[in-house]
Structures are given as C-alpha cells and as structure tokens.
C-alpha cells in the first residue's frame with residue numbers, strides 16, 4: 001500500500017500557488033498551503049501599474065529596505081495574499097530567450113491598446129514593441145487565479161490564509177512543524193518554503209536553520225524614473241505599461257499614466273543584468289528583517305544604468321514622443337531633464353542619487369549555495385525552497401514567468417526523483 005505524504009507549503013504567492021496545485025495533483029499527497037495575507041478573491045484587479053499604490057491590503061505591511069549603503073530604510077512593495085506579488089505586479093512578461101523553456105498556465109497576451117505615450121514611442125523608435133501581459137481578456141490573471149482556484153475543490157488540498165508562519169520547528173536535521181502567528185502548529189513530512197525573496201530567508205533565519213549563505217546575494221533590478229507632463233487628452237484607459245524597449249541587459253518602459261498625478265506619465269529605465277548584491281539579515285531574532293539591497297555598488301551596474309538612462313533621455317527627444325510630452329522632469333522639484341541630458345557624468349550622478357528599482361527581488365537563498373538543484377536546503381532532510389530567492393543570479397528579464405517556470409520545474413523533478 002502506498003503511504004500518504006503530508007506537505008506544508010509556506011507562502012501562497014506566485015511560486016507557492018504553483019507548488020500547491022502541482023503537488024495536490026498526486027492523490028497520495030496531502031497539501032496544506034499557509035499564506036500570511038488574505039484571499040482577496042477571484043476576479044479582476046486593476047492592472048494599471050500604479051494601482052498597487054491604492055491597494056495597500058495587497059502589499060506586505062511595513063516592509064522597509066536600505067537601497068544604498070548608509071541610506072535610511074524606505075518602504076518597499078511586495079505582494080501579500082493568495083497570489084503574492086502577482087496581485088500587484090506590472091504584468092509584464094519578456095519573451096523566453098531559451099533557458100527557461102518550460103510550459104506554464106499563466107495566460108499571456110500582447111497589449112492592444114497602447115495609449116498616447118506608448119503609441120508615440122512605437123512610432124518613434126523601431127526597437128519598441130507592445131508588451132506581453134500576464135492577463136486574459138484585458139484582465140490580470142494572478143498565480144492564484146491560474147493555478148490554485150481551479151483546484152481548490154481537491155480533498156487533499158487545504159488552504160489557510162491570514163496566517164503568517166513565524167517559525168519552523170526542527171528536530172535535528174528535519175523540519176517537523178510550521179508554527180503560525182496564532183500559535184497553531186502544523187506537522188508534516190515535507191516542507192516547501194515559498195515566502196519570497198525576503199520572507200524565505202527571514203523564516204529560515206528565524207527558525208535557526210544554519211545552512212551558510214541564507215540571505216546573502218539579494219538582487220533587485222535598479223531603475224530610474226523620468227516624470228513626464230503629457231499633452232492633454234492622454235489615453236487613461238490603456239494599461240500603464242503597454243510598450244517596452246528591450247536592450248541587451250536593460251529595459252526602457254514608457255508609463256502611459258501615473259495614478260497619483262493625473263496628466264502625467266513617465267519613462268522608466270532599468271538595468272536587468274546586475275552584479276551588485278545585498279542581503280537579508282535578522283539583527284533581532286524576533287524583530288523585522290534588515291533588508292539591504294546595496295544597489296549600484298559595482299562600477300558595471302553604475303555604467304549600465306547610466307547607459308540606459310541616457311538612452312531613455314534620447315527617446316524622450318524623438319519627434320513623435322515630443323508631440324505628446326509637454327515637459328520632462330528629474331524630481332519632485334520639477335528640475336527639467338535639460339539640466340543633465342547632454343552630460344554623461346551628470347546623468348550618472350543623477351542616476352546613482354535617484355535609483356529605485358523594478359521590485360524584482362531575487363537570489364537571497366541561491367541554488368548552489370543554500371539549496372541544491374532540487375531546491376533542497378543543504379544539510380536538511382525534508383526542507384525545500386521554491387521561489388525567487390532560489391535564483392543563483394537575477395534573471396536578465398522580468399522575473400515573474402521565470403519564477404512560475406522554476407516552480408513547474410522543481411515540482412516535476414520532485415515527482416520523478418522524490419524530494
């Protein structure tokens with residue numbers, strides 16, 4: 001007789017929804033998915049890129065990061081609830097360059113309505129193309145919508161929401177139980193931590209997992225934003241991001257509108273091939289994690305970001321774009337881009353001083369350092385990681401689809417090889 005295996009999946013985010021759905025396909029598995037945030041329910045969530053700012057319920061509470069060494073911590077967005085960051089992300093998918101060719105269930109469709117700025121960039125720059133969006137019929141489809149909701153009826157799948165796991169209980173080199181904030185203990189044979197690039201190292205450190213390298217290697221894609229005052233009559237129905245210029249290792253994204261500033265759009269310029277690395281640590285065992293992104297700490301990253309910002313400034317000057325842009329600003333004081341545009345050194349200094357990011361956190365529990373190629377935490381018998389923290393390096397593309405594909409790959413390997 002085949003015995004049953006009980007699995008705990010910690011975190012019902014992008015990867016966690018795939019893991020719970022795939023594991024529960026096997027009727028001999030019992031799967032309990034524990035998510036810290038709420039189930040926000042099925043159905044459309046506004047997919048205009050700025051919408052997440054209005055939607056605090058779907059963002060992790062009180063999350064702070066230090067962007068550059070010595071800087072004060074500042075708030076940071078991550079998804080919170082069933083679907084994780086796919087509840088709030090920009091829905092942009094970059095075409096698969098080959099290394100992650102794995103089927104998945106996330107629908108992809110090209111933006112059809114381009115908006116005034118998107119159309120202008122398409123007309124002006126032959127490199128521009130409509131973005132592929134993770135949606136169907138114009139509506140955002142989260143990982144929970146695509147993977148979890150269709151299988152919630154399974155008798156061997158149990159989903160707990162609003163319940164952060166605060167610690168894993170260990171016996172020697174085995175995890176035995178997941179303990180939630182309300183004191184409930186869930187026992188299992190196998191544990192998969194899918195709590196994201198901050199949540200996963202935080203939980204492992206809090207559980208006193210002593211594998212070296214946990215939290216080290218955190219990456220984000222650094223980016224700068226140039227605000228644009230648009231000519232009246234801009235198309236506010238189009239998705240915020242409808243067009244992309246993919247460069248080798250970087251990306252330019254025109255934003256058709258900004259929710260908080262009617263009549264405005266922006267151009268974001270971001271570096272995807274990054275070498276700077278930060279860390280997640282736990283200065284106080286019971287306190288919040290210290291998240292140090294340490295962006296632009298290498299000359300290569302500074303040069304790369306400067307180059308893509310210079311390119312974005314050139315795009316703003318193209319004739320078709322000038323027709324829809326009334327003025328372009330560097331900061332909230334309204335400093336015009338002309339203050340730096342012709343001087344690469346000034347552009348570099350501005351980029352370093354105003355760097356933000358694409359919210360693409362990865363690599364804080366890298367495969368090869370913290371876990372093996374099956375996501376198994378080194379030194380532990382029944383503990384796996386499956387989320388963006390596992391990437392050995394930051395993908396040089398928008399990371400959401402690679403995260404989904406990682407979860408598809410690992411769950412299929414666990415089926416074949418055992419976990």
Ligand SMILES: Cc1cc2nc3c(=O)[nH]c(=O)nc-3n(C[C@H](O)[C@H](O)[C@H](O)COP(=O)(O)OP(=O)(O)OC[C@H]3O[C@@H](n4cnc5c(N)ncnc54)[C@H](O)[C@@H]3O)c2cc1C
Pocket residue numbers: 010011012013014015016034035036037052077078079080081082083084085086088089090091092093094163164165166194195196197199200203358359360361386387388389397398399400401403
């Ligand atoms: C604002 C924003 C915009 C983005 N835009 C894009 C984009 O356009 N294209 C793209 O490709 N990528 C984008 N990304 C990145 C992409 O969404 C992420 O890389 C991906 O979703 C990460 O998946 P994950 O499973 O690692 O983590 P998440 O999807 O973040 O899931 C982690 C889950 O774990 C839960 N959790 C955390 N700690 C605990 C705990 N202790 N107990 C229980 N549950 C816990 C969280 O609540 C969350 O639901 C964006 C991200 C953000 C935040």
